[in-house]
Amino acid sequence: MTIHTANRLENDPRIWRASQHKTPNAEAVATGFPELDHLLATSGWPRGALIECHCPDSGIGEIRLFRRVMELCSGQGQTVFWVDPPHTPYAPGLSQFEMALEHFFLIRTNDDEDRIWTLEQLLKCPAAGLVMGWSPSFTPAHLRRLQLAAEGGDTMGVVVITSGPVHSASPAPVRLALTPALTQGLRIDIQRQRGGQAGRLSLALPPLLPDHGSGSEGH
């Protein structure tokens, strides 16, 4: 009997083996930044998963971080949804991305309950490629609902938390904190990720003005 106990234990589906974890880049989208891909366990943004992104300020490059995903989604005919962003998205600015604006939708909701419901509906829908939702805070229960929806719909969800506390019990597979690094950079703090290690990276975002050299002429 004692010999069989070990066998039975091995067959128990509740046991997780470090050696068996999902092979990387099976379902991932390249971020467009090789350094960041290298740091992420899935070698890119994971599909069918929720990315929790703590970002207190807008205008630090948080959209450029996900620009490649948006362009890829649009190229594949999938839709990009923004739910309750903090500012008005500016169409002339968006049209400078290589994405068709007909694949882009902005949704304004009335309250927290509606926002969670909307995000859940969007993440469940296979037609949605990337769903980005802004909110001051999300509770772990809400994040859990959204993570399940993203898994079910095989969509990518990014929740941008603008002020709330960092819950240690977050169910999101990837948790990032974004802070500005001076001179057009972005510091990405990977606080946790499934199947990988935490890490920190200062990313040099592509310059806003590729043709002109950045300068301070005039002032």
Next chain:
Amino acid sequence: MLWLYIHFPLMLADHYRSRTAGTPVALTRGTPPVVIQASGDAHNAGVQPGQSLATAQGLCPELNLFPFRERTQTRVLEQLATAMYRFLSPLTLWEPDGLLTRADQLGQLYDSLEALTGCINRELRGMGFHCRPATGTTPRMARLLARHSGFCSEDGPALMKATRALPVTATDWPTSVKQRLNQMGLHTLGDLLNCCSNELASRLGPELQEDLQRILGKRADPLDEFHPPDRFHQYAELPQETRNADRLRFPLEHLFRALEHFLREHQYACGRIRVTLHHPDRPATPLELRTARQEYQAEAFLELALLHLNAIKLEDDVEALSIDVSHLVSRDHEVTDLFGNNRTRGEALAALLHRLRARLGADSIHQPGSRADPRPEKALRWHQSASSPDPSGTGPIRPVWLQQPPIPLREPPHRWLNGPERIQGGWWDGDYVRRDYYIAVLASGRCAWLYRNHQRQWFIHGWFG
């Protein structure tokens, strides 16, 4: 020509009885109200037309009383006609409680007259309605026989004999005329027909003579043929007024089932439904449901309707519901793969957007578009539905976020990246702007789109996200 008339002796009582799950029902009318019609079980308990409400309720304590409404009567007759249109054509409505059809034309489809009337009887019994059919060589003859006792025959002389035996009281003539005829000793139609027609016309008016001639077929009797409406309308009163959306679920489901039945029967589908919530003393609340594609199944409609109901706050009690569908399209041949998965990505997206609109409101979903206007706040335009894609911009760089309204710049920027870019315009509509735009990184690390107006004040007008 042989006509078939179907008389519904207890039409409204049967109608209300099917709504109240089979309890005894009586109709009341007048002041003070008296019973004018009682369902079979109420009749067995002793309830009779002409009784006061107290007497009727004393005889049958579980009796449900409904006031007579002419509108309901018309509506029920139309519903019956729509249901019977499957079997009977041409069909004519005969107010208040009868349907007329041509038995000789239908005779080709049935073995005998008994088979036809048996089929009609069975169908109506399934819907909970009593009926009494009768035939006649003219429409009015069939009607008189049906309303009196019911007599089905294909034999002309036998029908004539039955008609002659009808009492004068079976006709629709005014009571005063019937009384005079009885006083004259003319008790049956046969007695009347034996009299000299000129004499009758001069004594009782030409209308009576004309009606007699129509009964005998000596005068034409124009009829309006009934066609089932090409739109669906149904109205349901709630057993109890409520403002609880959950309590509306079952009446709504009942209505949508009826709609599904109608759509299936006619091979129709629809994409737009109007649901109306009727309140006791306020104007009705209309709800417009739109489905992503042409639907006919009750579940799809019900889900959308419940989302709508949960989104609006009901401020007044609802006493009745009605649904209307006027845009019907014939159902296309549906392509379904082996797993019943026939929705493309576009359809899934459209269905999703309709669900969101139902809950969040019609103005919650936007798509970006731009307008050729040099002023940034005017160049931004959000439209509510997809249109032609904008050409990808190759002009000067623009931020992803627009700060609206612009906020004053409080601190000097940390680093200048670009500028100035002069934007000037709006002299044509009185909203003139002249600004010099710069891109700069602020001390907080945020990358901002700044401008200086002609009064040399600095503002933040956007963020490079």
